[in-house]
Amino acid sequence: xxxxxxxxxxxxxxxxxxxxxxxxxxxxxxxxxxxxxxxxxxxxxxxxxxxxxxxxxxxxxxxxxxxxxxxxxxxxxxxxxxxxxxxxxxxxxxxxxxxxxxxxxxxxxxxxxxxxxxxxxxxxxxxxxxxxxxxxxxxxxxxxxxxxxxxxxxxxxxxxxxxxxxxxxxxxxxxxxxxxxxxxxxxxxxxxxxxxxxxxxxxxxxxxxxxxxxxxxxxxxxxxxxxxxxxxxxxxxxxxxxxxxxxxxxxxxxxxxxxxxxxxxxxxxxxxxxxxxxxxxxxxxxxxxxxxxxxxxxxxxxxxxxxxxxxxxxxxxxxxxxxxxxxxxxxxxxxxxxxxxxxxxxxxxxxxxxxxxxxxxxxxxxxxxxxxxxxxxxxxxxxxxxxxxxxxxxxxxxxxxxxxxxxxxxxxxxxxxxxxxxxxxxxxxxxxxxxxxxxxxxxxxxxxxxxxxxxxxxxxxxxxxxxxxxxxxxxxxxxxxxx
Amino acid sequence: xxxxxxxxxxxxxxxxxxxxxxxxxxxxxxxxxxxxxxxxxxxxxxxxxxxxxxxxxxxxxxxxxxxxxxxxxxxxxxxxxxxxxxxxxxxxxxxxxxxxxxxxxxxxxxxxxxxxxxxxxxxxxxxxxxxxxxxxxxxxxxxxxxxxxxxxxxxxxxxxxxxxxxxxxxxxxxxxxxxxxxxxxxxxxxxxxxxxxxxxxxxxxxxxxxxxxxxxxxxxxxxxxxxxxxxxxxxxxxxxxxxxxxxxxxxxxxxxxxxxxxxxxxxxxxxxxxxxxxxxxxxxxxxxxxxxxxxxxxxxxxxxxxxxxxxxxxxxxxxxxxxxxxxxxxxxxxxxxxxxxxxxxxxxxxxxxxxxxxxxxxxxxxxxxxxxxxxxxxxxxxxxxxxxxxxxxxxxxxxx
Numbered sequence: 040x041x042x043x044x045x046x047x048x049x050x051x052x053x054x055x056x057x058x059x060x061x062x063x064x065x066x067x068x069x070x071x072x073x074x075x076x077x078x079x080x081x082x083x084x085x086x087x088x089x090x091x092x093x094x095x096x097x098x099x100x101x102x103x104x105x106x107x108x109x110x111x112x113x114x115x116x117x118x119x120x121x122x123x124x125x126x127x128x129x130x131x132x133x134x135x136x137x138x139x140x141x142x143x144x145x146x147x148x149x150x151x152x153x154x155x156x157x158x159x160x161x162x163x164x165x166x167x168x169x170x171x172x173x174x175x176x177x178x179x180x181x182x183x184x185x186x187x188x189x190x191x192x193x194x195x196x197x198x199x200x201x202x203x204x205x206x207x208x209x210x211x212x213x214x215x216x217x218x219x220x221x222x223x224x225x226x227x228x229x230x231x232x233x234x235x236x237x238x239x240x241x242x243x244x245x246x247x248x249x250x251x252x253x254x255x256x257x258x259x260x261x262x263x264x265x266x267x268x269x270x271x272x273x274x275x276x277x278x279x280x281x282x283x284x285x286x287x288x289x290x291x292x293x294x295x296x297x298x299x300x301x302x303x304x305x306x307x308x309x310x311x312x313x314x315x316x317x318x319x320x321x322x323x324x325x326x327x328x329x330x331x332x333x334x335x336x337x338x339x340x341x342x343x344x345x346x347x348x349x350x351x352x353x354x355x356x357x358x359x360x361x362x363x364x365x366x367x368x369x370x371x372x373x374x375x376x377x378x379x380x381x382x383x384x385x386x387x388x389x390x391x392x393x394x395x396x397x398x399x400x401x402x403x404x405x406x407x408x409x410x411x412x413x414x415x416x417x418x419x420x421x422x423x424x425x426x427x428x429x430x431x432x433x434x435x436x437x438x439x440x441x442x443x444x445x446x447x448x449x450x451x452x453x454x455x456x457x458x459x460x461x462x463x464x465x466x467x468x469x470x471x472x473x474x475x476x477x478x479x480x481x482x483x484x485x486x487x488x489x490x491x492x493x494x495x496x497x498x499x500x501x502x503x504x505x506x507x508x509x510x511x512x513x514x515x516x517x518x519x520x521x522x
Numbered sequence: 523x524x525x526x527x528x529x530x531x532x533x534x535x536x537x538x539x540x541x542x543x544x545x546x547x548x549x550x551x552x553x554x555x556x557x558x559x560x561x562x563x564x565x566x567x568x569x570x571x572x573x574x575x576x577x578x579x580x581x582x583x584x585x586x587x588x589x590x591x592x593x594x595x596x597x598x599x600x601x602x603x604x605x606x607x608x609x610x611x612x613x614x615x616x617x618x619x620x621x622x623x624x625x626x627x628x629x630x631x632x633x634x635x636x637x638x639x640x641x642x643x644x645x646x647x648x649x650x651x652x653x654x655x656x657x658x659x660x661x662x663x664x665x666x667x668x669x670x671x672x673x674x675x676x677x678x679x680x681x682x683x684x685x686x687x688x689x690x691x692x693x694x695x696x697x698x699x700x701x702x703x704x705x706x707x708x709x710x711x712x713x714x715x716x717x718x719x720x721x722x723x724x725x726x727x728x729x730x731x732x733x734x735x736x737x738x739x740x741x742x743x744x745x746x747x748x749x750x751x752x753x754x755x756x757x758x759x760x761x762x763x764x765x766x767x768x769x770x771x772x773x774x775x776x777x778x779x780x781x782x783x784x785x786x787x788x789x790x791x792x793x794x795x796x797x798x799x800x801x802x803x804x805x806x807x808x809x810x811x812x813x814x815x816x817x818x819x820x821x822x823x824x825x826x827x828x829x830x831x832x833x834x835x836x837x838x839x840x841x842x843x844x845x846x847x848x849x850x851x852x853x854x855x856x857x858x859x860x861x862x863x864x865x866x867x868x869x870x871x872x873x874x875x876x877x878x879x880x881x882x883x884x885x886x887x888x889x890x891x892x893x894x895x896x897x898x899x900x901x902x903x904x905x906x907x908x909x910x911x912x913x914x915x916x917x918x919x920x921x922x
Contacts (some may be wrong), residue, residue, distance in 0.1 A: 307730050354731070355735075392643075394645050395658050404694065432571075433793075436795055517739060
């Protein structure tokens with residue numbers, strides 16, 4: 040491998056396994072064997088700190104607030120105010136997580152947690168910040184651990200039980216939603232279970248509930264203690280038994296591995312038998328390892344095929360990846376963090392508000408005429424303070440209106456230009472365009488692209504200005520949407 | 523270098539748009555000229571986001587249960603704008619009543635779907651994708667119409683337009699997406715920012731994702747140009763009220779009059795989530811709605827297009843029959859849908875009024891699946907393949 044391709048491989052790895060690199064990080068990674076860079080990524084993600092926007096004892100659910108209002112302990116204005124504060128806490132949780140993603144600390148953990156957020160899609164019902172805080176910390180905590188632990192933990196999360204209506208799943212009044220999604224979306228995938236399995240599994244999950252203060256609880260009196268027949272086994276099963284059966288089934292490993300492959304390797308997995316075999320092999324290892332996620336990722340990131348040119352540049356960044364990546368690469372912070380909610384809404388990925396239980400579809404679905412234009416304008420909004428005239432839609436829910444309304448006429452940001460520029464200090468002027476391009480884009484610039492961009496730069500004499508302008512221009516290219 | 527100079531000197535804005543490959547441009551121009559296979563009919567969809575209270579919109583003013591369950595927010599019988607012996611419109615909708623009297627309005631009661639979902643986002647998702655309530659689709663029904671209408675021919679995203687800054691799921695197809703255009707001039711300016719015309723780049727890379735981005739960009743640029751060219755001549759527009767829906771319908775009218783080949787327009791307005799103090803808020807919103815739609819229909823009448831344009835209005839769900847303790851209503855299920863214009867047979871209420879004695883958990887029971895309306899509009903009105911678009915056959919309402 041020559042120097043250039045080594046750098047491109049490192050850039051590709053850091054973009055896929057994390058949220059991109061600063062020029063300095065890239066420089067460092069380029070001088071190491073990729074295997075070591077992968078190890079380093081895993082090591083850097085070993086520790087875990089909780090996100091925290093609300094203390095458990097100060098949280099009041101919407102329901103509890105309404106009860107206080109009914110009992111005369113809150114007047115109507117206070118009630119509205121408290122519900123609004125809950126919505127704002129969910130927003131703050133979103134921003135805190137985004138900060139964490141952009142910081143570059145534990146980047147693989149956060150990237151994987153973002154994957155799990157789409158996989159275990161869950162929305163805040165009733166604007167309860169405590170439940171969302173517990174949920175996100177659970178997927179972050181187990182992100183790189185064993186999928187078996189994650190599945191059990193997230194299935195017992197109050198936010199999930201609430202979202203999938205398991206609170207309404209009772210002996211004599213079954214609600215199958217939870218059982219269905221656990222099989223269809225979390226483990227086996229469609230077509231690998233019967234309607235009968237779902238009906239019976241739903242009975243096993245009766246009693247899985249939570250308390251108003253956000254604790255999982257098994258309520259024996261609503262649990263159906265009778266015999267159930269699930270996947271041709273019969274017994275007085277409980278929820279834990281169903282989860283164990285699902286993990287025992289190799290199809291779970293195949294389904295999860297396939298989704299992880301799609302997320303980290305390519306948006307467009309071909310039906311080619313080679314890819315199929317590759318995923319089968321990874322799935323077998325994943326299963327044998329007891330669902331070790333970190334091991335699976337290490338295997339992917341160190342495989343030669345991961346770096347094949349047919350994979351490079353196939354992934355369209357999700358809005359959150361775009362935002363976190365731009366922030367990280369430039370050391371950028373928003374003066375008004377709320378701006379980032381505006382960007383997420385406009386581009387169609389608001390953390391904690393996935394479109395439905397199936398999560399964000401991803402890939403080409405991110406791009407249409409308006410989202411592409413907005414994405415290409417984003418560097419100008421951010422780096423050149425160009426007026427923003429776009430307005431995202433409201434979602435119909437009176438409680439989330441405040442997330443929709445506040446945006447920004449102008450984005451005000453701070454950029455760590457000094458750090459960014461230093462990395463290019465030794466690059467001669469005539470190589471500057473390519474040098475910056477190779478840190479930002481998945482492919483080398485084509486000759487005519489370079490010509491067009493350089494022509495625009497010709498009026499700029501001073502080096503800093505040139506670097507800033509080149510960065511904005513290169514980030515405006517469609518290729519910047521890809522990793 | 524200070525910030526000001528930086529801004530001034532780095533005037534390279536939409537760098538990408540000037541790099542659109544020539545072959546795509548040529549292809550675009552060609553695609554634009556293709557015959558549309560159009561029957562000249564146009565559908566305009568107005569989405570009332572938030573779950574409009576249908577019972578206070580089309581009021582069952584002879585029903586005791588209605589008044590019993592809504593002691594403070596029910597519309598008094600003497601205020602109702604009578605449509606027949608049983609139901610009438612909210613008093614704020616006088617302009618709509620006038621359209622009804624002119625024979626332009628069809629009211630469909632009790633529209634919903636099996637196993638209704640009372641969450642805004644999920645129910646909206648179901649209405650926009652035309653899915654079952656336990657099914658998750660990645661494409662919208664208008665987007666799939668676009669796929670079918672273009673039948674493999676690419677480059678015509680403007681065939682279905684959402685008058686907004688961002689695109690709804692409803693307009694996302696498998697192969698093609700509709701376009702979000704709030705203002706053709708503004709969109710054109712965005713794609714013309716400086717240097718695009720210097721396009722000189724041939725893109726040879728066969729990469730699917732890269733090609734997709736450049737293709738989308740090329741379609742956007744050429745569609746923006748096409749729409750701007752078509753609409754730049756100032757046309758006499760009717761007298762529209764100056765609020766969001768009024769402005770958006772005015773834009774639709776301008777686009778229709780420009781002769782642009784758009785078959786479906788989509789607009790959404792919000793504010794209908796009336797848990798608290800419903801009466802004032804709903805009165806304002808329904809008033810604006812009726813006023814804007816009336817202006818739109820009159821404008822079309824003036825230009826002789828009233829029979830070519832059908833406006834459908836829906837909301838993701840109706841509200842509960844019983845009012846809540848805050849002078850509002852909570853999320854419910856079945857609701858009414860309006861069809862206006864389109865040369866449909868004379869004024870009518872298509873089906874029975876809501877049966878308030880036959881509730882499901884306190885909510886209205888649907889009798890018309892919303893996809894029957896879609897099927898009717900697609901097959902009988904637009905002349906499209908409804909089964910391919912909706913995934914199965916729904917009985918037509920036989921109204922077109």
